[in-house]
Amino acid sequence: MARTATMRPTTYDFDAVEQKWQRRWEEQDLYRVAEDPSKPKYYCLEMFPYPSGKLHMGHVRNYSIGDVVARYKRMRGFNVLHPMGWDAFGLPAENAAIQHNIHPSPWTWDNIDNMRRQLKRLGISYDWSREVASCHPDYYRWTQWLFLQFFKAGLAYKKRSPVNWCPNCATVLANEQVVQGRCERCDTPVTTRELEQWFFRITQYADRLLEDLDNLPGWPEKVKIMQRNWIGKSHGVEIRFPIKGMDEVLPVFTTRADTIYGATYMVVAPEHPLVPRLIADSPDRAAIERFIEDVRRQDEIARTAEEGEKLGMFTGSYCVNPFTGEDIPIWIGNYVLMGYGTGAIMAVPAHDQRDLDFARRYGLPVRVVIAPKDGPMPDAATMTEAFVDDGIMVNSGPYDGLANREGLERIADEVERRGIGQRRVQYRLRDWLISRQRYWGCPIPIVYCGQCGIVPVPEDQLPVLLPEDVAFKPTGQSPLVEKEEFVNTTCPHCGGAARRETDTMDTFVDSSWYFLRFCDPHNKNEAFARDKVDYWMPVDQYIGGVEHAILHLMYARFFQMVLADLGLVTAERPFERLLTQGMVLKDGAKMSKSKGNTVDPDAIVRKYGADTARLFILFAAPPERDLEWSDAGVEGAYRFLNRVWRLVGDLVEELGPLPAGQAAPGQDAAAEDLRRMVHRTVQRVTQDIEERFHFNTAISAIMELVNAFYLYKESGGPRDRAVVAEGLEKLVLLLAPFAPHLAEELWEMLGRSGSVHEQPWPAYDPEAVQADTVEIVVQVNGRVRDRLWVARDASEEEVRAAALAMPKVQEHIGGRPVARVVVVPGRLVNVVVAG
């Protein structure tokens, strides 16, 4: 249009705009919050990052999603806590120390500085005054304090336990550091060693952690299922088999007590404590011991190789099947795990595939004791697939003919009546091993005294500081071990010479309570004040990657439960709602340095600005789905923002200052159409955010509104100032959570004062959303044949009559009798004819 300005550029200076508003937010402390009992609170949290040095697109996505939620809830009148911090202990810092000869501490803090700068440049609405870093003594002091509370409650204990050991690096490896049974650093095959390790007694909470999943309707079903499987509760029977010629019993755990008549041999784990006595009289003792040593060494490789071979040896001992009275041989097998059940099983090859494989390899007898309800009886001599379904009991003495599930209960009853065992529940979940033979972690606050034994460091002596002046040598050993000033100490109890624990804690411990520290981050006297935590907790919306579905999310739930039991917090559950975002892909694969398909957020922000980067990521896919990166798509988001900027600029320039507030119905049809579109868009965007977190469709609705606005503007017809003013105001408010900088700029262009992020979320008028007439689809036999415009409140009869009167409808009816007419008010008519 000639009368719209001609001198204005077609793109806005995103760099100037974004920096201007970021500066203003910071000056005004816009996102700083404090407890305010007069307002409803909302705690929005994204998983805090490990400070690797640079943000990747997964981070940008995570924090963009969280920022939409935080900004939206703020506009909805909530007192929103939206903090950020650093999961700053961990192995990469130590690897960098060894490789680049730089101490983990400055390496980490430099990384934090850079990532903080990146986050600020993205304009995420964090309350930066609450920033925490788990590697700071002000933080880990309280991690240590929490450890002591666990210790006092009997939930932290020490025991000997097998660990992954790299003989080349001479150190312990975490499970994650073992790749295909080899050391991730030097590729040496990993072996097993026994070490004294600290554990948290999470198994004591197994049942509650399981049950409480039912109280988390706001969590994805997928995550809850993964946790259920991880906890792995199963009901079974422990049965003690007398060992022949020994005053000793062999307890086994089985979920299939109904198959006990088919038990033809026993298998114990190589580490089973009875093994030395079982093999004492065997002529093959030396060979067996060699075999056990082999299994132990190959354990990790065999376990990670697909379908590890089942190997074993006969111990020379027998036990007695308490139901058949038969002698059955006891074997040692690599497929029986010491850590589950009793470390021993009764093998029923006919009804368990693993037992069958083992039996076939070593020629052990197979006996079918469950017959299929229909279909042929498996042939014990030739079967290669175990029959594991339910059926009818056979070859089972007095239990023959019973349904096996019924028989299972009867046999369990009999076991208990005879006092040779009892029903029990078994979990797959193990206690949480928290000891790490690492430097860059939270020191475990324990000293060992020759006189007093294990002595916790008194709370008033915390923190146990991590010494900074240590040398990193590529020995793989924690430098703490050789740091005499650290190791040598005095016993807090008797004052005698003592040694410090040199292990540090698993970093998952640090991240199991950070959401509590965010509630009270500067507290010098406590980990957190009860009233502050009780005001903010639980986290209303937690957002992060699905890779934390099991460990982090389970450990955090465990911590919160324990702390509630200890009376330190009120909320029993840390995270009310959970959103697991999808991955960011490029060319169909996850972005990774090794694949060379990464996109640098800094480069995108430099080229297009933060608003564009955020808008693209939110628009390209719904949050839970994987997102395919597209440079052209980013370009599209950039174009859209410029389009909005031009729209607002042109109309303001054309019409001058615009009045605030709600518009009356439009002065003509075009204005009324636009007004309806404005209100419909407010309704759609609100529903998409509120009910489904479908930000992609929310943004597409805003795009449609902008398109409608352009049609109105370009038509050159008369302007309805009130409708335009209201429309632009609502448009800018709707855009605020998605493109926070541009929204501020446009708000200012509209001549409005105050931050757009402090305005209330726009409302829609339900009357304005409704059109007077609606289009009805007319179908004949389910196929669309025509359309029909009727009054909004037309009766079913009127619609039916109007539809039947249409020529095209009559044509397709073709004189056949009308069997039925389905009328869906406001939507469609379906005329059903025979044939």
Add this chain to the structure above:
RNA sequence: GCCGGAGUGGCGGAAAGGCAGACGCGGGCGACUUAAAAUCGCCUGGGCAAUCCCGUGCGGGUUCGAGUCCCGCCUCCGGCACCA
């Protein structure tokens, strides 16, 4: 092997039993321009055209009506993986 999730235009994706493909990308055409870019419009699943027909991984079913619900498969992605 077990447990999840997903298969829709050239691409990312819409559609919570009711017009399949909203919105965006890509492509085409037009306006503006000396020209190009930018911008503003219009068109864009396939069948050469159609008012007709076909189309949401495959095969069945329920329904007036199915991308959506049910049964049986196939493919891809993710998690667990000798848990007795």
